[in-house]
Amino acid sequence: MIAGALKRALARPSGNWYVVGASDDLRDDRPLARTVQGREVVVWRGADGRPVGGPGVCPHLGAPLRDSPVRCGALVCHWHGLALHGTPYAGWAPLPVHDDGVLLWVRLDEVGGEAPLDTPVVPRRPERSRALTAVYVGTGVCEVEDIVANRLDPWHGAWFHPYAFLDLRVAGSPEGLEVGPPGRSGGESPCASGGGSPCASGVGPPGGSEGDGSGLSAHGTNSPADGPGNSANGTNSPADGPGNSANGTNAPADGPGSSTDGTNSPADGPGGSEGCPGGSAYGTDDAFTVDVSFKVAGRLVVPVRAVFTAPEPRTVVMRIVEGEGEGSVVETHATPLGPDELGRPRTAVIEAVIAASDRPGFVFARRAAPLLRPLARRAAGRLWRDDLAYAERRWQLRSTGRFPG
Numbered sequence: 582m583i584a585g586a587l588k589r590a591l592a593r594p595s596g597n598w599y600v601v602g603a604s605d606d607l608r609d610d611r612p613l614a615r616t617v618q619g620r621e622v623v624v625w626r627g628a629d630g631r632p633v634g635g636p637g638v639c640p641h642l643g644a645p646l647r648d649s650p651v652r653c654g655a656l657v658c659h660w661h662g663l664a665l666h667g668t669p670y671a672g673w674a675p676l677p678v679h680d681d682g683v684l685l686w687v688r689l690d691e692v693g694g695e696a697p698l699d700t701p702v703v704p705r706r707p708e709r710s711r712a713l714t715a716v717y718v719g720t721g722v723c724e725v726e727d728i729v730a731n732r733l734d735p736w737h738g739a740w741f742h743p744y745a746f747l748d749l750r751v752a753g754s755p756e757g758l759e760v761g762p763p764g765r766s767g768g769e770s771p772c773a774s775g776g777g778s779p780c781a782s783g784v785g786p787p788g789g790s791e792g793d794g795s796g797l798s799a800h801g802t803n804s805p806a807d808g809p810g811n812s813a814n815g816t817n818s819p820a821d822g823p824g825n826s827a828n829g830t831n832a833p834a835d836g837p838g839s840s841t842d843g844t845n846s847p848a849d850g851p852g853g854s855e856g857c858p859g860g861s862a863y864g865t866d867d868a869f870t871v872d873v874s875f876k877v878a879g880r881l882v883v884p885v886r887a888v889f890t891a892p893e894p895r896t897v898v899m900r901i902v903e904g905e906g907e908g909s910v911v912e913t914h915a916t917p918l919g920p921d922e923l924g925r926p927r928t929a930v931i932e933a934v935i936a937a938s939d940r941p942g943f944v945f946a947r948r949a950a951p952l953l954r955p956l957a958r959r960a961a962g963r964l965w966r967d968d969l970a971y972a973e974r975r976w977q978l979r980s981t982g983r984f985p986g
């Protein structure tokens with residue numbers, strides 16, 4: 582199932598756009614540099630404050646422009662002082678740059694080889710003015726698909742990150758109900774918990790958190806017999822209320838803009854597109870819906886329903902569709918960096934958390950953003966320590982012909 586979702590994700594158009602960093606990291610006095618599939622790229626703020634970019638190699642004698650300062654909107658090579666203004670000069674040609682307010686993208690047609698798009702496929706997000714954002718950047722020895730595959734495997738969450746998640750249950754998948762590895766209910770001892778315990782059954786619908794005794798889960802105990810709006814099988818019956826689909830797909834009868842997966846179908850209302858070119862809705866039918874509780878502190882947990890989609894080949898979006906922080910998204914972008922000194926592929930994970938909440942206290946949280954961002958980055962970093970190990974392991978096995986399945 583993961584392989585199928587991955588294959589479809591990798592086949593979607595990206596328009597040759599690559600995420601290179603966080604918008605907030607772009608300073609006035611120096612460029613942001615990234616190597617994308619072996620090509621050095623620099624982005625800096627031009628005289629009008631808008632980002633400009635191009636190859637990171639000076640057209641004079643090849644100095645690394647990543648180390649050059651920006652003065653009055655010009656990137657001034659630190660070897661001999663050549664000033665680049667973001668316009669073509671002596672063989673140096675600018676690259677299209679897009680600042681979506683959270684992330685910076687660069688279009689590299691030579692690298693992507695696809696038909697170029699004017700703008701990248703930017704997922705729909707909470708309004709920036711009412712959101713708290715944080716961007717984490719990490720690097721792994723693996724390829725883009727290994728990062729994407731990790732994010733398209735919701736089952737590993739509570740098993741591999743027990744410090745962060747519990748009561749995880751996959752409520753909907755692209756191919757219907759899950760039939761896969763067991764879920765984990767989050768009890769300290771797997772033998773003490775319910776349907777998700779290998780000791781209890783090992784067979785049957787995974788993710789079963791019923792009977793875990795914690796009393797902490799608000800999800801995970803729905804049966805197909807649940808009433809409208811509580812569909813547990815990832816699809817809504819005709820009796821379900823509009824806009825309550827749990828599989829992240831809206832029926833034609835759904836109200837405008839009510840898609841829960843973050844992608845709107847053509848029938849959805851205006852302004853809700855995932856940012857797909859031409860208004861199409863990649864990933865609408867291709868969503869994993871997960872009921873999970875985030876561990877906050879001690880036994881304090883926050884149950885949510887989240888939907889995972891891959892709107893383009895290097896992006897996976899997790900959107901909270903029910904529960905605390907509804908509408909918040911976590912975007913994981915994978916950018917291929919090129920080979921390391923041993924010839925192994927390296928890939929950057931650039932993950933943006935765009936959190937929103939209607940709670941009055943969230944206003945104060947937003948004001949405390951400078952303090953909270955490092956905490957958010959640290960939390961993402963802890964998860965990605967594990968997830969990069971997962972992705973790197975996957976690449977090791979793939980590259981030696983030992984990958985199972």
Ligand code: FES
Binds near residue numbers: 642660662663
């Ligand atoms: S190498 Fe850049 S100005 Fe000479």
Ligand SMILES: [Fe+2]
Binds near residue numbers: 741742968
């Ligand atoms: Fe993970």
